[in-house]
Amino acid sequence: xxxxxxxxxxxxxxxxxxxxxxxxxxxxxxxxxxxxxxxxxxxxxxxxxxxxxxxxxxxxxxxxxxxxxxxxxxxxxxxxxxxxxxxxxxxxxxxxxxxxxxxxxxxxxxxxxxxxxxxxxxxxxxxxxxxxxxxxxxxxxxxxxxxxxxxxxxxxxxxxxxxxxxxxxxxxxxxxxxxxxxxxxxxxxxxxxxxxxxxxxxxxxxxxxxxxxxxxxxxxxxxxxxxxxxxxxxxxxxxxxxxxxxxxxxxxxxxxxxxxxxxxxxxxxxxxxxxxxxxxxxxxxxxxxxxxxxxxxxxxxxxxxxxxxxxxxxxxxxxxxxxxxxxxxxxxxxxxxxxxxxxxxxxxxxxxxxxxxxxxxxxxxxxxxxxxx
Numbered sequence: 109x110x111x112x113x114x115x116x117x118x119x120x121x122x123x124x125x126x127x128x129x130x131x132x133x134x135x136x137x138x139x140x141x142x143x144x145x146x147x148x149x150x151x152x153x154x155x156x157x158x159x160x161x162x163x164x165x166x167x168x169x170x171x172x173x174x175x176x177x178x179x180x181x182x183x184x185x186x187x188x189x190x191x192x193x194x195x196x197x198x199x200x201x202x203x204x205x206x207x208x209x210x211x212x213x214x215x216x217x218x219x220x221x222x223x224x225x226x227x228x229x230x231x232x233x234x235x236x237x238x239x240x241x242x243x244x245x246x247x248x249x250x251x252x253x254x255x256x257x258x259x260x261x262x263x264x265x266x267x268x269x270x271x272x273x274x275x276x277x278x279x280x281x282x283x284x285x286x287x288x289x290x291x292x293x294x295x296x297x298x299x300x301x302x303x304x305x306x307x308x309x310x311x312x313x314x315x316x317x318x319x320x321x322x323x324x325x326x327x328x329x330x331x332x333x334x335x336x337x338x339x340x341x342x343x344x345x346x347x348x349x350x351x352x353x354x355x356x357x358x359x360x361x362x363x364x365x366x367x368x369x370x371x372x373x374x375x376x377x378x379x380x381x382x383x384x385x386x387x388x389x390x391x392x393x394x395x396x397x398x399x400x401x402x403x404x405x406x407x408x409x410x411x412x413x414x415x416x417x418x419x420x421x422x423x424x425x426x427x428x429x430x431x432x433x434x435x436x437x438x439x440x441x442x443x444x445x446x447x448x449x450x451x452x453x454x455x456x457x458x459x460x461x462x463x464x465x466x467x468x469x470x471x472x473x474x475x476x477x478x479x480x481x
Contacts, residue, residue: 115168122228126150127216128387129333131207132157132349134167137200143167143208149390150216153197156410160386174221176200179443201290209332276445323374337391339376339384344393346370347407351395354444356412360385360397360405400449421450422459430463432470 119125127150134143134157140361149156155174159165205213300452324342343363350366351358358366360382385397385407394410423441425431431439437447451471454460460471 111173112167112169113152115156116164120153123151123153125390126152126220127213127333128211128337128390129205129207129213130160130204130336130383130386133204133206135202135204138202148203148213148465149222152214152220152223155217171220171226172224177214177217177221179210207332209330209334212330212332212334323371325374333387336380336383336387339380340387340391340393343367343381343384343407344388344391344395345396348409351407351409351412353441355440355446356417357406357408357442357446359443359445360407363407400452402449402452404445404449406446406449417450418454418457418459421454422473425454425460425471430470430472432468 129148131145132148133145134141143157143159145160147158147160149158153171153173155169157167159431184224203210239368240263324338326335329338344368347358347363361383363385364376364378364381367381388396388407395407396410397405399405420440421436424436428435428439431451433444433448433451436442436451437444440450442445442450451460451462455471458474458477461476463470
């Protein structure tokens with residue numbers, strides 16, 4: 109395990125995310141280590157393990173060092189020289205998956221090792237030039253023609269394979285789409301000649317309010333980290349507009365109710381929602397998870413910074429002279445809990461003062477800092 113090294117975690121410019129899985133324990137050979145129940149991240153260049161409670165505790169292993177990969181009933185092992193330790197008697201490490209997903213991770217790992225994308229960004233210019241010269245030389249004569257035909261056939265087979273993969277996904281949903289189209293067609297046919305423009309607009313609004321058309325489920329995306337990754341993308345896509353309408357921030361409780369109402373029969377569990385929200389930042393999505401000092405958990409848009417929220421709250425305090433959490437929630441159209449957090453955040457930077465009396469908690473502009481003595 110001494111081939112692992114401490115990492116600051118962010119992906120490199122030419123590196124992309126392949127797979128993630130939570131609840132993974134790292135073993136030095138058959139020996140347990142302190143790296144338990146962390147987030148295992150597979151990229152095109154590295155394998156990383158991150159402590160969910162301490163984001164600075166991240167260890168990494170470069171994929172070129174992996175020489176063998178094996179899946180076992182209790183997990184899988186990969187052989188390589190060893191972790192962030194001075195020395196180790198083992199030449200392999202074990203990864204123990206506590207929350208399933210090992211099969212999908214194993215396949216993704218095999219694919220990443222086969223593709224060797226870390227080599228694509230490190231080929232010297234001279235070597236590439238020599239390779240192109242060799243390719244031009246090979247294309248001459250009968251041998252060159254044969255190689256060109258083989259390469260063309262191989263590319264054609266790959267294109268056909270990718271096309272049928274997309275087609276199979278379309279076929280899975282084809283029956284539902286046909287049934288939906290027939291239902292809409294029958295409704296329009298029944299009202300032939302009797303549908304006004306207003307009714308058409310109303311009918312379209314009904315279709316748009318049906319909710320998430322193709323929600324991510326365990327049946328379609330498995331039960332491992334791939335499911336939570338796809339769920340995180342879905343959350344970011346469907347919540348972006350509602351977040352903009354409610355001031356750029358929504359409590360996780362409200363998110364849970366809103367998403368499950370939009371998903372219809374495909375309800376989410378609280379754990380699945382929370383695990384998907386934890387992957388928003390790693391996937392680089394415009395929606396992020398935030399936990400306030402009071403313990404309130406929210407989702408917020410990356411475009412709405414805390415500085416802007418504090419500035420807006422300070423302006424409202426100046427205009428209204430004083431505000432309670434209830435009054436602020438009505439002004440900015442957010443819940444009372446989020447309004448209280450906005451006032452607390454403004455107070456922490458010196459933009460507000462509180463008056464906690466028998467009449468309740470009320471905030472005032474901080475004239476001690478903004479007004480001359």
